[in-house]
Amino acid sequence: MYLRALTGLAEGGTTTCSSEELAASAGVNSAKLRKDLSYLGSYGTRGVGYDVEYLRYQIAREIGVTQDWPVVIVGIGNLGHALANYSGFRSRGFRVVALLDADPDRHDEVVAGLDVRSFEDLESIVTEDAVAIGVIATPAVAAQSVADRMVAAGITSILNFAPTVLTVPEGVDVRKVDLSIELQILAYHEQRKSGLPTAEVTA
Amino acid sequence: MYLRALTGLAEGGTTTCSSEELAASAGVNSAKLRKDLSYLGSYGTRGVGYDVEYLRYQIAREIGVTQDWPVVIVGIGNLGHALANYSGFRSRGFRVVALLDADPDRHDEVVAGLDVRSFEDLESIVTEDAVAIGVIATPAVAAQSVADRMVAAGITSILNFAPTVLTVPEGVDVRKVDLSIELQILAYHEQRKSGLPTAEVTA
DNA sequence: AGGAGTTTGTGAACGGGAGAACAAAACGGG
DNA sequence: CCCGTTTTGTTCTCCCGTTCACAAACTCCT
Known part of the structure; x- marks a missing residue:
């Protein structure tokens, strides 16, 4: 910040x-x-x-933002698409080196100047580019297995957008971003505002 | 959770x-x-x-998730696109009622079954549909002015994806989601892991 | 019916972050 | 050169969330 x-x-x-x-x-x-x-x-x-x-x-x-961090994004749906195109990553020292998806129908697409590749290529990409950070933008059901494969491939930091709690071995960092929880928090405060019109609003 | x-x-x-x-x-x-x-x-x-x-x-x-919360999304770039299509919102009681963008070139597009409309329509939409929650997915420079217009139109809760600190009057709730800060936190831990290979990793 | 085994709800202790307040240090003007 | 002003760095205190630990309450088996 x-x-x-x-x-x-x-x-x-x-x-x-x-x-x-x-x-x-x-x-x-x-x-x-x-x-x-x-x-x-x-x-x-x-x-x-x-x-x-x-x-x-x-x-x-x-x-550690003076160096460049290679990043892999798995799951090129709506969110993965947006993340791949997000300019804020590049400007802050992160370089998206590969986009992976399990769906073969997506493997011909080009997103943000990168081919969408098969999830099977994960291991070779991670070792080749020394990738330490992976982003999970898959549906919730796939997230844990993707995380397991990432960890096995050598990734030690995961940013998880899927609405699931990931269990990973010690030494691996996971951070979670849940878009709808933020909205729920706002809705909660909103409900209290309208429900208690004269009461004090707690920040 | x-x-x-x-x-x-x-x-x-x-x-x-x-x-x-x-x-x-x-x-x-x-x-x-x-x-x-x-x-x-x-x-x-x-x-x-x-x-x-x-x-x-x-x-x-x-x-307050038993009721339906109407939501307006402003800024239909990559992120706004993804948010409009995000199924997690609808399934958790949020209904996207309008997509707004300042760029007239986008006004003909149809995203997630909704027309992208002019930002000028904000006030009428908010009053018509009793919208209390707004989502900002614009570039950073536009975020504050969008927030001001939202507040003036009657919105009292804002979810901000733009990398800026918003100043709003009392009684308005703002929550911020910053995608790259999460990555930076991971990069920091990553750097410490590799820099201190024998030291204890603090969770 | 009664006791052993579970599991919740909550009082008490712990830890850590946040703000107030102040001493140390640097600048500028006379 | 010295003193007032400004602003940092740090200590102290307060407060809140988290965890531990245990009593109350419920079930099941004998």
């Missing part, structure tokens, strides 16, 4: 910023921001603030 | 489950699950467990 806020400030021509400004851009409290940055080191100057470019590089280096 | 886990169990033919089973399905600790459910009421039976269907209905009612 801070990285993106800094990028925004840099594009706006700002060269120096205070913790207060940066915190506002990132949508957090300034004390929290300073504490977070202090874990990386002491990159600010008291009485002045932070050098935008310098801090940006330090954060990028720390979280 | 519990709701989805329960749906999965119900589809598998389970009629009764213990907190331990349900917690495993949802990927959480069983004590936490019991405490969470206790906030809704006392819907379990000691020595037996929870009735899957009954508990499912109680949770659905509590979070």
Whole structure:
């Protein structure tokens, strides 16, 4: 978040910023921001603030975005399609090296300049391109078996868009994004708003 | 999460489950699950467990998924396309009533059985269909102005996929989904794994 | 009917993140 | 060169979510 806020400030021509400004851009409290940055080191100057470019590089280096991360996307349905075309990945150091799908009917398609290939090619792609990160955009029923194959092939980080809990061996990281849960949370608050029109709304 | 886990169990033919089973399905600790459910009421039976269907209905009612929520999606690029076609929304009580885009070239397209309409139609759609929830899938630069228009039109809950912090008046809920930040988190752990091959991996 | 075995619901302890507050450090003006 | 101003880095405190642990409650078997 801070990285993106800094990028925004840099594009706006700002060269120096205070913790207060940066915190506002990132949508957090300034004390929290300073504490977070202090874990990386002491990159600010008291009485002045932070050098935008310098801090940006330090954060990028720390979280590993200075290098390029090859990524494989499995499941080229609507969501996989969108992810393959999502420009935000490339601009943040991620390179989609392959699109895989189990459905042979999709294997002729070209999406985002890449051939959709057979899921059977997973192992060779992972070893060839040293892929460590895999994205699962398949239906829920297929997700666990795809994850198993990924882990067997050597992938150690998985981003899961399927609405299922994945079980993976220790040492493998999984993060889950569930689009409809976010909507459900909004619906819940919405219901409370309309149900209790005079009551206080808890943020 | 519990709701989805329960749906999965119900589809598998389970009629009764213990907190331990349900917690495993949802990927959480069983004590936490019991405490969470206790906030809704006392819907379990000691020595037996929870009735899957009954508990499912109680949770659905509590979070407001028994009713149908009309939703508007603004920004029909790759992501908006995918969201419009995402079946998980409809099956969870959300109905996409309109797709809007500022680009007139897109206004003839039909996506997911809906015409892509002009962003100018926002106000009439919101009032006509009593829409309370809006989804922003536009580029970052447009997100804030879209949010402002949404709020002015009467929308009180926004799901934001654009990589920007939105500022909205009090009483309006915003939730943010950032696809590349999830990847960055994985990349960070990945870097630590390879950088410290003998060190302990912190979950 | 009664006791053994389960499983829920909840009180208590633990841990960690978030904000307030302040000392240390850098800059600028006289 | 010194003092006031600004802003960082850090400590202290508070609060909330998570987990442990156990009593209450229910079932089943004898």
